[in-house]
Amino acid sequence: MSDAAAQQDPNAPVFSIEKIYLKDLSVENPNAPQAYLWREGPSVQVGIDTDVSSIEDGFHNVIVKLTVTASIADKTMFLVEAAMGGIFQIRNVPDNELQPLIGAHCPNIIFPYAREVISEAVTRMGFPPVYLQPINFEALYQSRIQAQLEQEAATKQ
Numbered sequence: 001m002s003d004a005a006a007q008q009d010p011n012a013p014v015f016s017i018e019k020i021y022l023k024d025l026s027v028e029n030p031n032a033p034q035a036y037l038w039r040e041g042p043s044v045q046v047g048i049d050t051d052v053s054s055i056e057d058g059f060h061n062v063i064v065k066l067t068v069t070a071s072i073a074d075k076t077m078f079l080v081e082a083a084m085g086g087i088f089q090i091r092n093v094p095d096n097e098l099q100p101l102i103g104a105h106c107p108n109i110i111f112p113y114a115r116e117v118i119s120e121a122v123t124r125m126g127f128p129p130v131y132l133q134p135i136n137f138e139a140l141y142q143s144r145i146q147a148q149l150e151q152e153a154a155t156k157q
Contacts, residue, residue, distance in 0.1 A: 014058075014091040015101070020113050023063060024083040027121050028076070035077045036126060042070035042077045048135060050107050058091040062106040064114050068122070068130055080121045080130075084114035103141040111135055 029035065047067040055061050063085045070077040088106050090098060111134070119129040 011092055013093050014089060015093070016089045017109065018059065018087040018089050020084070020086050020110060022082070022113075022117060023085045024065075024081070025117060025121065026079075026081040027125060028079040029125050030076050030079075035075075038072055038075075038077065040072050042072050044130060045069045045071075046132060048140075050103070050137075050140075052102050052106075055087065058089055060088050060090055060102050060106070062086045062088060062102060062110060064107050064110045066114050066118055066132070068118055068132070070127070070130075078122065078125055078127060080118050080125075082114050082117045082121070084110050084117060086110045100138075100141060103144070104138045107135075107137040107140075111137070 045068070047069075049065045051063040051065070053061045063083050065081065065083040067079070067081045069079045086106055086109060088102070090101060093101060115132045118132060123129045
């Protein structure tokens with residue numbers, strides 16, 4: 001919704017991206033220069049995590065953290081960790097819609113930026129770029145909610 005529309009109706013839902021930013025970037029190339037001579041293709045592991053916090057009334061901070069590790073046997077070729085953040089203004093949205101918006105939609109917006117940072121960092125280390133596949137943040141959000149419900153049910157027994 002545009003700012004003009006929000007001014008016309010102060011109770012109208014508002015969703016806007018205030019800022020996308022790089023919070024943290026860590027690059028490790030522990031076996032350089034020998035790693036550049038390895039001919040075997042590495043296995044690549046990808047880890048993902050999200051973190052959500054309220055900054056102030058109506059403003060939410062969402063962090064998508066990606067960890068990419070490439071290794072051959074027991075030797076690490078490279079490790080890249082990127083934490084990409086987004087500040088979102090969200091107002092007048094019912095609670096039952098707010099949590100999925102923050103937990104799934106906002107990470108979907110941030111992910112392409114984090115994917116680009118990872119690929120660029122790997123390339124700058126002198127390795128072929130890593131192209132991360134899209135991630136279904138809706139499914140991750142639903143599984144996190146399901147796990148919380150199961151944990152709550154287990155503690156009540």
